[in-house]
Amino acid sequence: ILTGLTVDLPGQSVGRGPFQPGEVLRFKVRWGFVRLGSITLKQEPPDQRDSSKHVLTLSGESSPLLKFIDAAFVNRAVISEKSLVSYEYTSEVGRKKHLRISQRLDPASGAMVVLEVREGKQVINTKLSNGKSLYNDLNFLMYVRTFAGSGTEATLSSVYKDSIVTTRVKLMKEAEQVKVEPFEKPVRAYVFEAKANWSNQDIAGFRGEFRGYVGADPEAILLKLEAKVLIGSIVVEFESFEYPHRRSVTR
Secondary structure: HHHHHHHOOOOOOOOOOOOOOOOOOEEEEEOEEEEEEEEEEEEEEOOOOOOOOOOOOOOOOOOOOOOOOOOEEEEEEEEEOOOEEEEEEEEEEEEOEEEEEEEEEEEOOOOOEEEEEOOOEEEEEEEEOOOHHHHHHHHHHHHHHHHHHOOOEEEEEEEEOOEEEEEEEEEEEEEEEEOOOOOOOOOEEEEEEEEEOEEOOOOOOOEEHHHHHEOHHHHEEEEEEEEEEEOOOOEEEEEEEEEEEHHEEEE
């Protein structure tokens, strides 16, 4: 779901601080009671040449216990902490059937150069204007973490394959209690809801609707993401975290 989202956001100032160098967040992915796999979000140290730029990676793979699924991906982005602009982005998806997506901001023209190679064959090679406004899945995650609880509601333009699509996002102002396994008691979280005007049959029949919960704490950890698919929902649920100077929390 996340790898299919490239969000075009209006310029906004950052209101919260989820950028934490050294942060490692781990999630489990399940469909009902079946564990489909795991996802990890990592933040590397800031760029030494520009401390406002952060390198983030989002990686995942299917459970080895599921013989009928063999999925894996690694996404990497260089993101501005101040503006959430993505300067570079790559997405490597699949083992047997490989897809590589590359997005690079051209500083001279301000355009985003987009390449897509599927099974060794280039299928997309284009430039998108106003590249500083184009966000990928990692920018989107940092966006909802940054503005969780703000009460913001907006229609966000996105690039899906070679078309422009939109996603309506609503960031609830009120906090709710959500139960997440690593914690003994329910924790306070801000809810966001999103509805896209696109779907992806390759992602278990993703229907374009998802709902997320972001912790009401300074780090604004993503606690849960629920997405409607062809049958039921896929749930991405927080499992553990690591910070350089804090004790890890695991199941």
